Amino acid sequence: MSNTLVLFVRASVVTAIVVAANADQPSVSPDSFSFTLDGVASRDVLAGWKRKHSKLAPPAEPDCWVPRYAESLAELERADFVTYRSETLDLAAQRETFPDADAWIQFVTFANNSQRDSGIIADVYPLDTVLRLDGDGPIVLRYAKGSHNEQTDFQPMEASLVAGKPLTFSPYGGRSSDGFLPFFNLSTAHSGYIIGIAWTGQWKATFEAIDERSVRVTAGMERARFRLAPKEAARTPGVLALRWEGRDWLAGQNQLRRFLLRHFTPRLSGAPVVPPIAASPNGYVSFNDVTQANLIDCVERVASHAFPVDTFWLDAGWNAGGFPLGMGNPEPDAARFPNGLKPVSDAAHARGLKYLQWFEPERVMPGTWLDTQHPEWLLKPAGLPPELAYHEKDGFRLLDLGNDDARAWITSKISSQVSAYGVDVYRHDFNLFPLYYWRNDEPEDRQGIREIRYIEGLYDFFDTLRRDHPDLVIDNCASGGRRLDLEMLRRCVFLWRTDNCWDPIAEQCMTHALSLWLPVHGVGAVSVNPYEFRSGLGSSFTMALDYRSENPAFWEQATARVNELKRVREFFSKDYYPLSPYTTAEDAWIAWQFHDPEKDAGLVQAFRRGKAPDATLHLRLRGLGEGATYTLTNLDTSADESIAGGRLMAEGFGIRIDEAPGSAVIVYARGRGRN
Template identity: 30%
Template structure:
């Protein structure tokens, strides 16, 4: 029997079979560490000890990590039949032999992490099941046995918010956290308080990211929880009356349904990863590496995708719905001859057939648009406009391939616009669920929801898109999901099913939709093994780990304007370029969780920060990441912009990185991420806790360090905002080898290489200075063995 010091107990609902099967220790007397009674009255949690030295699991009893009620009675595995059990799978059946619950689990031993999921099936051929409700895919209790007077700290982030006012007004200070997407929040709730977090509009990272790093009272260790559900989830963190126990629960927000004979649904999955170290960044970086290794898409050779650097047609002075194959081929030719290190040509919406104003005048009148055609009117067609692409889209992709570029094309499979257009026969009316009571006539025409809850519909859609992907020679399938999300459509469809069937159906449309969404992605990838799926979803609104195991977010947010800058400058909000302050804030927030993501830059002039070429470079670097898309006028490139873009993409994506031709700086984003240190300010409004000071001011330096221990290389990006104090800034680095010597190269200063001891960089820091709103970029390379 193993006995470890117990500084932090996780009262985790985890099946005993997991540990027994993987050899993680034998069961021991629960009274050794367990209290005589649980602090919470519901659920049947078990105990898992987590060692302060090795962070290993050792179960104390055989409870499970989830809870639900069946006909109002809480699930109890002791009263249900256990039909089968393996190291990864356990099946329970209710006493009436109607409902089966399958519990699957996967251990990632190199991270001491575990993923689990539950699914339900009506195994009867004639009977409807009872009501399945209060489904908590995760039901876990944390216990701090030493009774520290310190509090638990919940680290989480706002999601993709898109809450900019559209009337030119400025928000009040209580809306400060919504200024930037992915704002990090630290919340230390007191005794008896419950923190409730949720997503919105039926998408997993709309409003709140589904990732949480819970620090133990007093720090030094913690556990990261993640929710694997691309729909609407809800979670809670309840602190007991002593302040030593926290109960974490999470699951699909709304579910209370009966299953028809043979019917099945899956619930959200849960990922749990413990960590130990000096601060929460240890947990964040361990989780980034977990995501990279186990929850990132790989090709048929099991390789991660290379960084994506794309030229977008959005910079052309031609509306999307008017672009022709000739326009795009011309742009591709100029991209290839520009000397800019890009590897992809990016075509967004509007390439398909559209409805003109002559075909549907009322639609354009309702939109108050004077144009005679709009890209949004043809969403759902997915046939290249024969007038603009007489040889199909494959002609465009072929030219890109001939010139060494991949071809990216935009789709939005879950939505369909007006049926006035001659859609293919697969659109037979069964596929669309309208929501007449939930939106106006214009909304009904533009935002009809394709019924992803129906597997046969998804199969028909796959057949159509498979044909277009092959004919279009597509390398990257860009998948969007616009509008207010599918949540209201799900509710409307559930209500209809309840009326038609006479049984409870709350949540079943969502569960079926999300299950079929994974089916859709999995089948696309199986049919096109080398194809990447770009996860847009209205800009970063489906960033849960189940989605990211199949897709990558090349466009992390739709918030691209200068909203943050105008707010800080107290100026009217205007149409502008891709705001650099927002870009910096997004990188600082989202990179705490996810390594593979990015944004890019456009060619507009930023009048709020720095005008001209210096502003263009500042904006480019603000949007630099693992991926980037660049919206320039490829038909008529400004010579100075071409020169700067070639230089910047050269070190970021090309062969001109100081780290060597095999190591473009974008590869460093797969490493550990360390933001510059910041103070915290209180959050007011609907988010509770504190956030970094950089969110609401231009009086600071901002930046981050990326370090690849495996390559002994790194990257530092820093930005002096416009009213930061003058003088030299010292950025204290982390994660280096204190005994190693690093060659530090300033990207902007030829011949500036300097050798600095790792211990110095981690104590004195990396010294830098510049004036006004400016940027600095450094590479680091361990030269100790050279």
């Protein structure tokens, strides 16, 4: 196994760590990461620096160096440090190992320990190493589109790597999963590496075949060229490497899903956060028409019908000026909410519901309170592509989280509002393309520093909220799923994977595709029609229905749909297998399986689209016991069928759906009897 590396920077500490082939013999080699200093390659630069390796004991205040919110000091015991020191600069490498998954994440920090400016640090790649892959077959790189408000968000992609033809990836506009998802599976037939990026900004990753079994992988910031002032430090992205082996490439995807669920999913009381099943009033009340009266009325209608949701969802539009023109006005609209927002959360809590509230603190619109009172805290855009020119024309601004005063104010403001409003789930939205704000008028010798400071400030904002409110669930929304990276996954759930919502085919495709990479995601529904409702099923779910209905049939059907979701929701975070090809075609079927290997039980979903001519689809399952017998139950017909595991995997079974469009949900369990 070849060495790999991840870099991280925090406050005034420099940290760089190399992952060695033998975890028992940690080795920090300058061959596993790279940068230049005044044009000289890091391998030559570091040859003359002092090097020291140490196993770090958990400090009294772990956040003084750890580049993330730590759930416990035990997590910090996995860290090793290697530091390089010169007369001017320190470079510290931190490696965090995960022996249960054969995975490592590494971070690097640079710090200027002198009284004069440093030289130019550039082309920083926390991961720059050659990975050797075992096994037969060509080297294939599998990856995914990111979120861009398209029907094909998260579409699976793959390419065979050929010597001399490197593939390079970066997101669009500064949000980490806009355009491309920051996860990759580099594989041969039966083994490979998952590479993941821990950075909520503009990253860059390149994969270049050296020969038939070797690939050079580099990953870091897209643009970094800066000096450090005296006593200044700067962090760079982290990079994950997860080694996998198995039957095929899906083994790697499922090892990643399990790994993320164990180590990169927020936890409450020691267990992964369970996302909400929520009721939203926006099925019949638009964002800017919400009031104290109609929100409380919605809560009462949901509760009076014993609708089995657990959370009331207040989205955008509540603040003065509404959405989006009021972004930058932090207070509720006084006319619509004369008593503030606490009466709404009180109503939800009185009915046994948790309360979710939306915020968008990073965007500032012209004429708002922040725009007029603190223009010195705001960044302006420049260099926008034509499709984003309206940002500059319409006066959009970005609250600079790299500005200490701005960050302290907004953190204190939001934290106090979480307390005052009784917020259980903090929903954080972000509808800008920050790259064009970070790079506006950036000095030649400080390229990347504004982005670094902003991203450091963003993490500090979330970590402070978690410390101030230990039971708070944080939802990461950025025009849908445009900030889905390792740093955000560690801190937040994400309840809204795309703004391309409510199209059943789009929802089906996103479940089919995004489940290859992430174990916890979802969206919801605006209809109780089974085909449409089931198209949006996932770990999280919100319903924007017309709760004013007095039709008992509506409430009966809606309740049945939610109870069905509750019956199967546990499976969505388990192992995942696509059972049909990814397709957006209207004349096709699409199907998948979620399997819990511990319970030896699972879920199959199948959709016959509106123009699909055949009423039957034959599916072969994965992950079952050859000699075991499984009972399959169709949730529409309640019909049971017992089939041997070997037969289900080799020959499969048939699903019939007479309606087009139509859907089927099959649950199964080992042994006889209902699941």
